[in-house]
Amino acid sequence: MAQGDTTDTGPQSAAPARSPKVGLFVTCLVDMFRPSIGFATLKLLEDAGCTVIVPAEQTCCGQPAFNSGDNKDTRAVAAQVIDAFEGVDYVVAPSGSCAGMIREHYPELFADDPSMAQRAQHIAKRTYELTSFLVDVLGVTRVDTSLDTTVTYHDSCSGLRELEVKAQPRRLLAGVKGLSLTELPGAEVCCGFGGTFCVKYPEISDKMVTNKAEEIVATGAETLLAGDLGCLLNMAGKLKRLGASTKVRHVAEVLAGMTDTPAIGDPASSVSGEER
Structure with missing residues (x-):
């Protein structure tokens, strides 16, 4: 497919x-x-x-x-x-x-x-x-959708550290037919967005997201997924500026089978990574 x-x-x-x-x-x-x-x-x-x-x-x-x-x-x-x-x-x-x-x-x-x-x-x-x-309250075990692609996953700081969101998205992604997940070595490391952090400390933020983007590209994955749009905007912008071809999407779009919308940062998208 x-x-x-x-x-x-x-x-x-x-x-x-x-x-x-x-x-x-x-x-x-x-x-x-x-x-x-x-x-x-x-x-x-x-x-x-x-x-x-x-x-x-x-x-x-x-x-x-x-x-x-x-x-x-x-x-x-x-x-x-x-x-x-x-x-x-x-x-x-x-x-x-x-x-x-x-x-x-x-x-x-x-x-x-x-x-x-x-x-x-x-x-x-x-x-x-x-x-x-979906996983912890409703007991969802899988979603019946298909997407022929390779992905890697970034764990956003607040979800991971405040809410212990780690295994849940991976469990759901494991049921997507045709999808292959390659773990990101620094999946739990902040992307440098941090809300107002990237505004207050732009040089530090840029170094962090540069390191993150380089790790994402090194996985060879076609698509980067995460559960927070702030992180996704930050990483999509840097990936575009580095000239990477990696697609960037929210995990919900893949799980819902709604990937017809251009990826974040793509020219026809409602969000342009070039703006960040």
């Missing part, structure tokens, strides 16, 4: 007792730069038997402000997110970074406010990164 040709009959999972109501947290980057990731996430969740809502009131998770020490504005953003996702069984994001922000840091933001602290803890306990939710 040629690269890009896909078939899909949905995830194979242990069906829950009832259809869980899932709130899809799209994330800022996905909404502005790569909506196809959001649609892929929606498809994976619905194929797994979820009833999915996408609250129009959602905005940023607040992480940029939080990482800059602006707790006042972070609390305002977090309160809006908590309001928007009231009443769902789970909150799922195609981003370990945003899911980690909600799950790990919302409770501490409202530690001095008893009423909000309870609500923050409630949403934190219900929030998951996409592949973790």
Whole structure:
């Protein structure tokens, strides 16, 4: 099968007792730069038997402000997110970074406010990164899709270190027919993006992403996958500037069989890696 040709009959999972109501947290980057990731996430969740809502009131998770020490504005953003996702069984994001922000840091933001602290803890306990939710909560064992390509995988820092997302995407990728995974030697090493880190320390960030890009090319893989768009944008931009032919995609696009959209950084893509 040629690269890009896909078939899909949905995830194979242990069906829950009832259809869980899932709130899809799209994330800022996905909404502005790569909506196809959001649609892929929606498809994976619905194929797994979820009833999915996408609250129009959602905005940023607040992480940029939080990482800059602006707790006042972070609390305002977090309160809006908590309001928007009231009443769902789970909150799922195609981003370990945003899911980690909600799950790990919302409770501490409202530690001095008893009423909000309870609500923050409630949403934190219900929030998951996409592949973790599919595997750990829904019991998805494989997705029936095909893609004839070789891939390598980058573990994004927040998903790996805050949410222990490591085996879950690999387990799902192992079931994609025709796909071969070559492990990246420095898979757990930061790509240098780090949100505001790449702005505050551009020289260090550039050295980190250069090292990462060289390792990616050395694997010989046709496609780089990861679970966070920030990391993917950073690595796609550097790969393009180095003249590498490696395609860059979010893991959800491959798992959902939605690879007709040009890869990140490709000329017809909604995101141009040349801009970074």
